[in-house]
Amino acid sequence: MSTLTWVRRRRAISRFWADFRTHRAGMAGLVILAVAVVLALIAPLFIDSGVTNVVSGTGAKMAPPSLDDPLGTDESGRSVLLMIWWGSRTSLLIGFLAALLSMVIGTVLGIAAGHFRRWTGAIILGITDWFLVLPSLVTALVLAALLGGSTATIIVAIGVTSWPSTARLIRAQTLAVEARPYIERSLALGAGHWHITTRHVLPNVAPLLLASTTLEVASAIVTESTLAFLGVSANKTSWGTMLRGSYDWGAATAGAWWYILLPGLCIVVVVMAFTLCGRALETVLNPRLRTRAA
C-alpha cells in the first residue's frame, strides 16, 4: 500500500480521535473498559489461580462484607472480591472472542451477500434472514448443552447465534460502497472478486465494523453470563457461574445481598461501558447519525 494512503489514514485516525474525545459518555466508557482490561490482565500477579477451588475458602461461609473480605464471602467461604476479580478474565475473554467470531462470520457473509448478485447473494441473504429469526438465546443454550459447555464451545455457541445482525449491516454497507463509481472502474480494469472485496469494500466497512464489534462484545458478555447462570457452561470462574452459585445456595432467601448484587453490578458496569463506547463510535463514524437530535 502506498505511503500516501497511510498518511491519509493516519490523518483520518487523528481526526476521528479528536471527534471521539468530545463524546463524554463514550470517553467514560472507554476509561472504564481500559481499567477493567488492565485489572483482568494483572490479576495473576495478585491472585493464585486456585482461588476458585472450593477448599481454598478461608473466610466464614456466606459472611457479609468485613475487613478481611471486603465484598463478603460465598457459600464455601471464598472471598467474593477475589472471585469477581479472577472471574473478570473469563467473562472479558469469552466476550471478546465470541464477538470476534460473530464479527468474522458476519463480515464474510455480509460482504458476500452484498457483493455477489443474483442467486448466490440471494441465497446467502436468505440464510442470514433465517438465522436472524431464530431465537438466539434458545439456540445458544442448545448448542452449549450438546457440545458440552467448555470455554471454546461457549464461544462458538454465542458466535454462531449473533452474527446475522452484523451481516445485514455489513451487507448494506457493501452495497453502498459497491455503488460508487471507482468500483465500476475497478471492474472495468479487470479486478476480481477478491480484489474488490478486500482492497475496496473491507477498508470502507472497517470503521463501522469497529463500532459494531464493541456493541457485540457487550451483548456477548450478557449472553455468556446468562448461559453460565442457566448451567450449560462448564466454566467455574465467570461472573455468571458465581451468580449461579448464589442462586443454588439460596443467597436470596439467606439475605446474602453482596453475593447477588456485586457480581451482577460488575456485569452491568462493563456492559454499559462497552455500549456507551460503541454508541459513541457509531455516532462519530456515521455522519448521518450525527445530525440527529440528541
Added chain:
Amino acid sequence: MLELDELSVTYRIESGDVPAVRGVSLSLGAGEAVGLAGESGSGKSSVALALLRLLPRSARVAGRVLLDGEDVLAMKWGRLRSVRWSSASIVFQGAQHGLNPVQRIGVQIAEPLLVHRLASPDKARDRVRELLEQVGLPAWRSRSYPHELSGGQRQRVMIAMALACSPQLIIADEPTTALDLMVQAQVLTLIRQLIADHGISLLMISHDLSVLADVCDRLAVMYAGRLVEAGPSSGDFRHPYSQALAAAFPTVGDPASRLAPRGLAGDPPDPQRLPGGCAFHPRCPVALESCSTVDVELRAAGLDRTAACVLVGD
C-alpha cells in the same frame, strides 16, 4: 393587512449564531399578491415560517409581524393557535411529505375546520367536497390517501386545505418547485384564479422569478437575509443581483438570450461569515471599491421601487 417590521431570525447552533434573516420589512395589502424571491439560503423560507411562529425552538425571532394590526410575535399561545390557519394558512410543497401518509385526504382538509370549530363533522364533509371542486379534483378523492395521487394533485390538495378556513392570507412556500412544467402552469393558473375569486392576499416564495412574475403584482428579492429590491413585477430590476437572477432564465424563442452569458459565479455567503460592507459585493459584476466597506440600505429606485445598491437612486 400584513406588515413585517424589521423581522430578524437567528438560529442558535453549536458553532454559534446563524443570522438567517437580518431585518426584513415588507407590507402586503388586502387582495395583493407579493412574491419573495431568492436563492437557497437567502432566508426566504425562514421568513415564511416566522410569520406564524413555526420556527424551531432554537430560533430567535425579533421585530414585528403585524397581521391585521396584531403582532403575531407577541400573541399569547392560545390567540396564536386560533389565528393559525383561520387568518393565515400555508401551502408547502405537497410532493415529499407535505401530507400525512396514513390519513385520508378528506380528513386532512377537514382537520382545521374541526380544530377551529368552524363546522360540525357533517358540514365539514360538505365543505371538503366544495373545496375539492374548487381546485379541480373530484369529490370522491376525499377518501384517497396521498400516495394515490400525483404530484400535481397533491399540490391541489394542499391548496384546498389552505382555503379551508377562508383565510385572508395564504403563504405559499415553493408550491410548484417539484412539479413538471405543464403541471406547474396548471397549478399557477389555479392559484391566480382562487386568490382573485376570494380576494385573498398571497405571499409566494420561490427561487424561480418567472413563476413569481406570473402570479404576483409585486416582487421582493432577498439576498443573505436582507431585502435587496422590492417593486412591481412588471418593471425592470435595478439591483445587480435581481438583474442577474432575472437573466438566469432564458427566454424561449429569443435567439439573443440563448447565447448571452448567464448566471453568477460563486455561492451565496455563509450567514456566519458575511462579507463586510454590501453582502453581495464579492459576486457583484459592477461592485465599487467602497462596496466592500460600506453597507447600503434600501433606497428609492424609480417608480414605487426600492433597491439596496449605491449605484441606484437618482
Added chain:
Amino acid sequence: MTVTLEAPEETPARHGLLRYAAAKAGGALLSIAMVIVATFFLFRMLPGDPVRALAQGRNMTPEQLDLERARLGLDKPIPEQFVHFVTQTLRFDLGDSYEYKRPVIDLIGERIGSTLLLTGTALVMAVSLGIWQGARAGWKPGSRFDKFSTAISLVLWSVPTFWLGLLLLMVFAAGVGPIPGVFPTRGISSVDKPDGFAGVLDVAQHMALPCLTLVAVVYAQYLLVMRSSVIDEVEHDYITTARAKGLRDDDIRRKHAVPNALLPTVTLVFMRIGFVVGGAVTVEAIFSWPGLGQLFYEAIRVPDFTLMQGTFLLITVSVILMNTLADVVYHVLDPRVRSA
C-alpha cells in the same frame, strides 16, 4: 378547468393482500422446513456423542448407554433416522421425554398456557409502555424526559435478565434487612390454591415478579425504536402543517407523528420476538414458572434429549410463525402498501 368525473376503480387491493399473504406463508413453510432439518442435524451431527453428553454427571454403564441410544433411535443409519424424524414431527409426535416418561407433545400442551399468560401479559405491558414513553421522548429530543428515558433504556439494556430477576427475588420475595418479602418466590400459584377470584389474585401475585422482570428487560428496546421513529417523522413537512393549522402540541404528536412512527416500530417489535423468547425462558427458570420455557430449561439441565429437541422445535417454529404474522399484519395496516 375540467373536472375529472371518473368513478373510483375497483381496488385490486384485496387480491394483492391475499397474494402477499400466500407468498409470506410459503416463505414461512420453507423456513419451518429448514428448522426441522436443522434441528435434526443439530441434535445428531454435532461433534460429541449426544448420548455421552447426556450421561455427564450420571453413572451409566455402557449397556445403559446403548439402551438409551437404541431408544432414541440413534443407532440406525442417518437417512432412516431422518425420514423417521420428519414423519413423526409432521404427525406432531415429538417422542417421549426421558425424565417424565411421557409424550413430549403432552407436556408441551400442559405448559403452553402458562407461558402464553406470562409472556402475553408482559408483551402487552412492555409494548404499551415502551411506545408511549418512546413517543414522548422522541417528540422532544434532548429534554429532561428524553435524557431520563434514554438513560433508563441504556441501563436496562445492560442488565442481564436473570440478574434482575434475582434482585427482585431477593428484595421483594425474600425481603431485605427489615423489609419483609411481599411476593412468593416460585410457581404459578400457592400449594393450597384457592378457587374463583381469590385464585386469580393468587396467580396474579405469583406472576407479578416474573412479569415485571420480563417487561423491564424488553420494553427498553421498544422505547428506543419508537423514539427514533418519532424523531424521523418530525422532520417531515406534514408535522409543520399540523402546527400551522393550530393544533395543540399533544394532539399533533398523537394524531400525526405517532400513527406514522408506529408502523416501523411494530415491525421491529415482532422481528425481535426471539429476544423476548430468550428472556421468557430465563424468567421462567428463575421463578420456577411452570411454562414452556421452564420445560425447555429442565430438558437442558437433566439433560433430556427428546424433550430438548421437541421444545426447541416448537419454540423456533412459533417464532417463525409470529414473524410471518407480523409481516402480514403490517401490510394490512400500512395504506401505502395495501394498495400496491
